[in-house]
Amino acid sequence: MDFVSIEKKWNEKWEKDNLYKFDENKLDKKYYLLEMFSYPSGLNLHLGHWWNFGLSDSFGRFKRMQGYNLFQPMGFDSFGLPAENYALKTGIHPEDSTLRNIATMEKQLRNIGGTFNWDYEVVTCKPEYYKWTQWLFVQLFKKGLAYQKQAPVNWCPSCNTVIANEQVVEGLCERCGNEVIKKNMTQWFFKITDYAERLLSGLDQIDWPQKTKILQKNWIGKSIGCEVDFKTEDKKHTLTVFTSRVDTIYGVSWLVIAPEHPLLPKLVTKEHKTEVDAYIKEAAKKDEIARSSTENVKTGVFTGTYVVNPLNGAKVPVYVADYVIASYATGIVMGVAAHDTRDFDFAKVYKTPVVQVIEGKNGEKVDLPFTDYGRLINSAEFTGLSSEEAKEKIADKLEKLGAGRRKTNYKLRDWSVSRQRYWGCPIPIIHCPYCGAVAVPEKDLPVILPKIHDYKPEGEGPLGKVDSYMNVKCPKCGADARRDPDTLDAFVCSSFYQLRYPDAHNSKEIFDSKKINKICPIDTYVGGVEHATAHLLYSRFITMFLHDIGKVDFDEPFKRLVHQGMVLDPKTNKKMSKRNGGKTADDYVNEFGSDALRLHMMFSMNYIDGGPWYDDGLKHMKAFMERIERIVLSWAKLGNENSTLNGSEESELEYARAFCIKEMTSSFEIFSFNTAIARLMELVNAMYKYDKVERKNEVLAKSVMLDVIKLIAPATPHFAEELWQLIGMPYSVHNQLYPVCDESKLKKAEIEIAVQVNSKIITRLSVPTDSTNEKVLALVKLDSKVKNALLGKSIVKEIVVPGRIVNIIVK
């Protein structure tokens, strides 16, 4: 069979027939399968695309043949830095290059022979899509969840622009390698922190890989503790600290305030001003990234101020040190050297005291015995109170005193969405000198991104230079006003695309809720783990928000998540993108056909783990397909003779088929493609074995043969279709139902068990499958080897695991 030429033929026919059409009238058995969409790079599809789209498409085909009404749309994440950088590199306007690249990639993705529903395509850089990105922004703005504030951003002095966190690699700009600095700028933020608790608790309800849940959990970083108010000696100022170890409060030896803390200038005494100012200046030079990458050498200076411990009245010095982060919790921490390694490091350098006092059961103070510096003390040993109990007691006491309160903090920060870039969704805000930031009225959406040619990033939104775009009237008061010059982070565009797909061409609203509630949430979402704390978190947040404003009736977008592993370059063991030893994906397709490529990818690696690419297997997969072809074509000629009924060869073949169907089905379900194909190979081997039987049951042989074609159809769609046609079956194999396992055929009359004496295997015996444990033991004891082993010994214990093992313990 010429695998290459049949592919073109079938792709064209399937497309012409719209074979994989999603039926909107049959939503009771829908299956929404989605792969993370990609940005249109303009390059040829590489092996990673095949790995991602090809294999999950096979999963989709499997669901489809199980009778599901499959919805598997496709689109392009076409705004944002990758597209813009490509444009800057080539000098072609991003709009032109992006649209051209989309056309190229669309064509190639069609060549994969996937079941993608192109009728529902979304392209995030098109006004009919980004109208709804802007609409979403406006809704968030109306609810106070989109707001502006001044915040430090990553600034690359060489590229003269702000860059995203993801583009800062070890403190350097990913593109030019120059050092990135922090710069304060007014930015738009989404208040994702309001959803911290729901984003955390929602993880319990979804079928996601454990590691991804843990990544998100750590990213959200919930910390339960207390705020404690320390007043200055003159009672003019209150310094509030956050601690998760309020039980150690009697051991507080000092307080540390972050250099950027607004209260700091008021605390510094005259004598210490010069020293503190110098320290602040020094700290400002280093941004948070630089600070965290330096060794754990603690630096800091005394401010000259003392505060009072609200619980025991102790006088506590206040230091300023840059190991405290201004933006987390209150920006002030208490120093308890005996219970915290960071505090201990600080104590070593500054010779601050290490006090170890703790409150006992009846409120008495217990001096803990002296231990090595930095060793955390288990106070429960000395007080009879667990740390948790002690925390509760002290929290109660603080609340009674009015000097503190229980408090939960999160590491999660609000989502910075402004980009000083051209190629993005314009922010639908008008800044009015009288009314402030005003949302563009919904009837005026979308705010069209003007096609300009001077879009080089220079630190401010390039749109700011376009007066025809910028100058508008305030929608509220009619005064002269200016648009926001920035664009939105592309992650905003991709945060709701999965909900837009089923109603992709709705021009009246973001989507029709009734329809979306029937088709969404996504049954299975396939994509890389690298999006764990960005896209996958943002999408959950936005879905929860849309739920809260009544647009959807669910609040988790992806019921099940599967991460495909990475195909690695065999030489570097890094992610492989374009080619391997000069060969592109296209080369493989042209030489072996896309079916062989898919099959090789399925069989040679574990989909979840990925691994280094090697191409030896391609020719073997082609050979395997030809092995199938030979037996199928030879059995196609068989008549309808029932020459034998239920002979042992027949039951073996029946068993092989039933086992294969059962195992393939469960393997496909969990994306374990390699074992699924292994089981299919076993069935094909069994067919060859049966082929040697002289007087075959031709009816049985034929039905097994048909099942094999159906079973392989999801993995090699073109090949299966061609075989189906060659044996004269009516088009199309992809409209057949996936074979269902006949459980009754899985019962064998006899089953081999291992026989152990003292846990050591003595022999293997066949016993009737239905025998009781007693019968099995009796049979086993008749065996001469077993008799020998038991000779002169007394039996202590007998263990029978039905169908598996017999273990006789003797003395």
Place this chain on the structure above:
RNA sequence: GCUGGUGUGGCGGAACGGCAGACGCACAGGACUUAAAAUCCUGAGAGGGCAACUUCGUGUGGGUUCAAGUCCCACCACCAGCACCA
């Protein structure tokens, strides 16, 4: 440093606490062929033995169990994420 994950033949990789190495590659032998390729069949973890057989084997060291690749403890190596989060 913290948090996860991984570690199995020459290779890719299988194994609900129950016969380790499924399936495949590479390898060896056989059939077919003038021959090669392709195909079909058979063999095979490693060591020892002509053989029946036997010893050792899932990163290392302990433990639990009738039984451990699988569970527990400690350690090593690699990969990933977070990185002074109080």
